[in-house]
Amino acid sequence: MFAEERQRRIAELVSEAGRVNVTDLAADFDITTETVRRDLAALEKVGALQRVHGGAVPCRPHSLEEPTFDDREIHNLDEKTAIARSALSLLEETMSISVDGGTTCAAFARAIADEAHDRLAAGQAPRQLRVITNSLSAIDSLAGAPGVEIFVLPGRFRPVTRAMVGPQTITAIDGHRVDLAVLGANGLSDNGVSTPDHDEAATKSAFVHSGRRVAVLADSAKFDAVSLVRFAELDQIDVLMTDDAPEEPLAAHLETAEVEVVTP
Numbered sequence: 001m002f003a004e005e006r007q008r009r010i011a012e013l014v015s016e017a018g019r020v021n022v023t024d025l026a027a028d029f030d031i032t033t034e035t036v037r038r039d040l041a042a043l044e045k046v047g048a049l050q051r052v053h054g055g056a057v058p059c060r061p062h063s064l065e066e067p068t069f070d071d072r073e074i075h076n077l078d079e080k081t082a083i084a085r086s087a088l089s090l091l092e093e094t095m096s097i098s099v100d101g102g103t104t105c106a107a108f109a110r111a112i113a114d115e116a117h118d119r120l121a122a123g124q125a126p127r128q129l130r131v132i133t134n135s136l137s138a139i140d141s142l143a144g145a146p147g148v149e150i151f152v153l154p155g156r157f158r159p160v161t162r163a164m165v166g167p168q169t170i171t172a173i174d175g176h177r178v179d180l181a182v183l184g185a186n187g188l189s190d191n192g193v194s195t196p197d198h199d200e201a202a203t204k205s206a207f208v209h210s211g212r213r214v215a216v217l218a219d220s221a222k223f224d225a226v227s228l229v230r231f232a233e234l235d236q237i238d239v240l241m242t243d244d245a246p247e248e249p250l251a252a253h254l255e256t257a258e259v260e261v262v263t264p
Contacts, residue, residue: 002173007029007039011048014056019221026213053247057221069178078103079243082264084111087182087241089262091127092216095179098207099133101200104111104217105107106137113145120146133174134164134203151176165199173206179210183232185218185223190253192234193218194227196225201229211236220244234259 006029013020025036040056043049049056058171060249084107091097091112099105109131126147133139134153142148147172155169174248184206193216196199208214216237223246234257241262246254 001109007043007048010036010039010042010056014043015175016050017140019052019055019057023054025055030136030156031165053220053223054090054244058156069158071128079221080107080191080217081111083217083219083241083243087217088115088261090180090182090239090241091129091215092179092237093175094128094131095231096132096176098173098176098178098210099131099135099208100181101135101137101158101161101165101184103137104219105135105184106108106141106162106222108182108217109133109138112148113141116145116147132178134169134173136162136164156199158197160197161200163200163203165197165203169203170206172243173210175205176210177212178210181207181210181214183207183214183216185216185222186227188216188218188222188240188250189224189226190234190250191226193232193237194230194231195223196227198229201231205230208232208236215241216242220246223247223250233257 010020012026022033023034026033040049040051044051047059048107050059061147080103083104087108088111099109112129119126128147130149130151131142132151132153134155137151139150142150153169153172154166155164158164158165185193195204214237217241218258220243234253239260240254243263244252245263247259
């Protein structure tokens, strides 16, 4: 296969799958990983994709663009599910947590509910959790989950994240001090953790300040991405739950900020 044909097929795979891996591409096309990286570099140069740690994703949107919840939910679904299940390790048997809006936090809420039902079915006591959330998806998943008490935050509903935001939401968050604040992000870089919308960022910032510990759930496609509004510095984050360890220089910035990086 000629390089041009191979690169065209790689671009199609990125568009179809939402993410490709260097090692998998090397095996699929029977070429070296060095050749794959050269192909990805050439495709990035013409704007066909965006290189990320270990592979490539479709071209990143500008700092104001925010895909719909449904569009984001299907991208990197396996990675988000693995992150969510791994994040269960952050939970104690009895604690208060806050759960932010977004697709990875929605996956975390589903993991909490699944674990609660599984433990009950196995004759084990479920965790006793008080969950404070602005996420309609989290509420849907956690409603009826054994051992889970939900406090629903008020505010203005944003369909793009299926979450409540705004002054009412922030005031309600400020009245709480949870054991663990769990948040999603659109971008994570040496500049901090960011999202495109000002109201969403202000709400996330309130969650950060309300948590005794703060965990960010973000797949590796978010690494080095920068959205319009920063809602947290790296040193405000205690734990980063992700699907793959970040490379340098981001890894060094996370280490300096004393962020614990946890992968499945």
